[in-house]
Amino acid sequence: MNAAAPPPSPQPVMRLKNVAKIYGAGMAEVRALDGIDLTINQGEFVAIMGASGSGKSTAMNILGCLDTPTSGTYLFKTVDVGRLNRDQRALLRRHYLGFVFQGFNLLARSSAVENVELPLIYRGTRSTERRRLAMRALAHVGLKGREHHFPSELSGGQQQRVAIARAIVTSPKVLLADEPTGNLDTKMSLEIMELLKALNEEEGITVIMVTHEAEMAAYAHRIVQFSDGRIRTDGKKREPA
């Protein structure tokens, strides 16, 4: 423990132990992940970097419980995700995870607030409560007054804000962002990064972000560099604020 570190002892939320993901078999075998170890602690802001095909997306899918490792173990808190079935993993995502994608992935024919309500529908939240929480989340990401706009009526940055509102409306433990600024210009990208940073610092939400832009990765406390299915470097850039 670093004596200068103010926070209490770090609590791991996600632990990958010797995780491999292998597609195909025999000659066509592709080792997307080749035995990685990675621990993400509560409250961290982690940037995952690497060239395409380096295994960072596969790692994100596994961390997001969308995929399971071929070998090795993945513990979410104390739960061995590899032992969960599809529906149990869906429950885990529903209650603990929020997703933000490069392409926003909003429902085109639903308004902003309807998009944000979506995860709450699956949680069985009542409609009035749902609407209240969705409006609050939209206000939080700075979209007050645009609740009833459709995605096509919003700019890319605004659409990504809606997607972030959708991800945080359930108060998740971890926010997984897959190249959240990949489709945005620099100005909008920086705004989104500021928002993610604020969510991390003020709400204590753990943020894991895939990016290939160093400028965006600079917002993170820790940068994990992938190549050829392995972790090359894993370094703290700066201490959490």
Add this chain to the structure above:
Amino acid sequence: MLWETFRLALQALRRNALRSFLTVLGIVIGVGAVIAMVTIGNGTTVKVADDLSKLGSNLLFVRPGQFGPGRSSAEARAFTAKDVAALKAQLRGVKAVAPVAQTSGTAIVGTESRATSIIGSDNDFFISQDWPLSAGREFLGGEIRGGRAVCLIGATVRDELFGPAFPIGQRVRVNKVSCEVIGLLEAKGQSSFGTDRDDVILMPLRTFQRRIAGNTNISTIYVSAQDGVETSKVQQDIERLLRERRGITGNEEDDFSVRDMKQIAQTLTSTTAMMTALLGAVAGVSLLVGGIGIMNIMLVSVTERTREIGIRLAIGAQASQVLMQFLVEAVVLSMFGGIVGILSGLGLALLASSTMNIPFMLDWKIVVIAFAFSAAVGILFGFFPARRAARLDPIEALRHE
């Protein structure tokens, strides 16, 4: 949650309103056809039964030949006046034995002419048909025996040929025979088969045979049993007597038939039942086609919305919830088709009942069955596409363009 899913399904269907409507057209037609046909069929059955009961349940029809397919009454010998005389003389427990010979012809009065039906019979006709006169008199004995040119006319013939004038004592030319009108038949209205029963001229049998038909054939004999007498008993007597007169012995088959109203009603009812079954089969095929249409569109919808499904799965929807969403959509679609089909079927039946003058017989059972059936089609044909949606891999689905 189910209500949510239902609302969601309605929303999705509204977005593609035209496509949704076209998709359910098969179901609409199938259900509509069943409802319309069953309702009209029931009405017709009631109407026929009602008409037949008006004719009297103690009435027997005697015809040459046998009823049924492949058997023509034209081949069988017609009855003669002597057969009728023998029946009149020897049958017990009957009120009337009326011979009927019938053809169509033209009736002319002044400049007015009309194609009408011409019947030769005797005074037992009025009793057996339960058809009273509204004015004038029946035939006299001498007119019947002598084959005199006199006639009674139905209400339609009277209206068309005489208008407001009083017809009794006037003359009408029937196929070149000039007859004196001696009486008017009371108005009877339409028969069960939609023909106008009042469009008729009645004359003595002998007059008809000699001057209109030119032969001595009698095509039908109506026998009316007395009240309280079993028609089956009378039927047996007629059969025995006619077999004897026509020289049919031993195991030889009758070359004539005796039917009472009940039997004729049964024949009609069984015909209606067969028609209903046939139409049911056609409607079933239509529902099947409709169901396949729904499956097709749902499959398209699942493909179109792959990304949406991926998003839903990623944010925590379980497979069963996605399955439910698409299943409910298919069921809502087919039930909508069912409702539209029921309404249009009932509308059609209402229209038919008012134009064809039959009672509107709404059968709630069939409405409920049709509705349940359309819902079942939705479940059956919606399941496969819904399962396909539920089994999508969220990662693949999110990558889908």
